[in-house]
Amino acid sequence: MTAKIVTFGISKGGCSKSTSSGITSYLLSKDERVLAIDMDGQGNLTSFLTGEYDICTVFEERTILEAIINGDARPYIIKINKNLDLIPANDFLATLPRKMFENHLKLDALQSALEPVMDDYDWIIIDTPPALSEQTVIPLSTYSEAGSYAVVMFDGSMFAYYAIPKFLEIIEGAKERYNPTLETAGILFSLIDARAKENEVMIEAVEEDYPNLKFDTIIKRKASTRRLAIEGFDGNSELRNALEYYVPFVKELKKRVSQKQPQGSN
Numbered sequence: 001m002t003a004k005i006v007t008f009g010i011s012k013g014g015c016s017k018s019t020s021s022g023i024t025s026y027l028l029s030k031d032e033r034v035l036a037i038d039m040d041g042q043g044n045l046t047s048f049l050t051g052e053y054d055i056c057t058v059f060e061e062r063t064i065l066e067a068i069i070n071g072d073a074r075p076y077i078i079k080i081n082k083n084l085d086l087i088p089a090n091d092f093l094a095t096l097p098r099k100m101f102e103n104h105l106k107l108d109a110l111q112s113a114l115e116p117v118m119d120d121y122d123w124i125i126i127d128t129p130p131a132l133s134e135q136t137v138i139p140l141s142t143y144s145e146a147g148s149y150a151v152v153m154f155d156g157s158m159f160a161y162y163a164i165p166k167f168l169e170i171i172e173g174a175k176e177r178y179n180p181t182l183e184t185a186g187i188l189f190s191l192i193d194a195r196a197k198e199n200e201v202m203i204e205a206v207e208e209d210y211p212n213l214k215f216d217t218i219i220k221r222k223a224s225t226r227r228l229a230i231e232g233f234d235g236n237s238e239l240r241n242a243l244e245y246y247v248p249f250v251k252e253l254k255k256r257v258s259q260k261q262p263q264g265s266n
């Protein structure tokens with residue numbers, strides 16, 4: 001069985017892409033083999049899963065940048081736990097466009113780098129930066145026979161609301177040009193400001209604009225979820241509370257993915 005790819009994205013910053021992709025990777029790895037990939041030079045997914053914040057030194061030349069440039073992910077995979085691996089990122093990912101140009105690489109560069117490991121995993125979960133740049137388009141352009149999916153992150157803000165159609169357009173473009181297996185898994189509300197009065201209006205607007213795309217699960221703000229970035233998963237006494245909304249989300253994601261999976265991939 002080859003890996004299903006799920007890319008979390010939106011060009012608006014701070015919509016919980018890294019938190020959600022990190023928690024999703026962790027939860028999926030309870031029963032299945034997961035490769036998490038950090039495509040954001042901020043390295044937030046890397047820090048979230050490793051607890052390491054000195055990413056420039058610790059992961060020097062051991063990141064997704066080198067995996068893409070050298071066309072092979074294998075030497076850059078690090079083990080997080082029994083079923084969860086990670087390819088980290090650090091600030092040098094900013095040089096990706098220049099390095100790709102120098103090495104004559106195209107938007108299928110991640111595809112080539114992942115080819116040797118596609119069958120080693122059930123899921124490849126990718127975090128992207130708040131930008132519609134190569135770092136977002138490359139994962140969306142990465143093909144899998146088991147399907148490639150995008151989760152659109154939305155924090156309920158007006159800025160993010162206007163970022164949704166732009167991200168959906170990028171998804172359509174990647175699907176047409178490079179990756180016919182690409183599907184939008186859905187729009188995930190992560191209401192970081194859960195008290196905001198306009199949230200209800202935004203929920204209605206998204207349901208009306210994009211029928212059937214909104215995940216039923218809404219991730220609400222929780223201090224324990226936020227603290228995962230400090231305390232990690234292992235031995236965390238408030239873990240159950242921190243993951244409360246993500247458990248049903250991952251269940252829903254799996255269901256949606258199985259419904260949208262390309263025929264003959266099972």
Ligand SMILES: Nc1ncnc2c1ncn2[C@@H]1O[C@H](COP(=O)(O)OP(=O)(O)OP(=O)(O)O)[C@@H](O)[C@H]1O
Pocket residue numbers: 012013014015016017018019020040042044128129130153190192219220221222223225226227229
């Ligand atoms: N459910 C939640 N409850 C409380 N805080 C949260 C929740 N989800 C995310 N956060 C916090 O909100 C902030 C933004 O989250 P995160 O970094 O995951 O967003 P992002 O979309 O990856 O940001 P960027 O666009 O910069 O990559 C972080 O401080 C994170 O800890």
Ligand SMILES: [Mg+2]
Pocket residue numbers: 017018019040042044045127128129
């Ligand atoms: Mg992030």
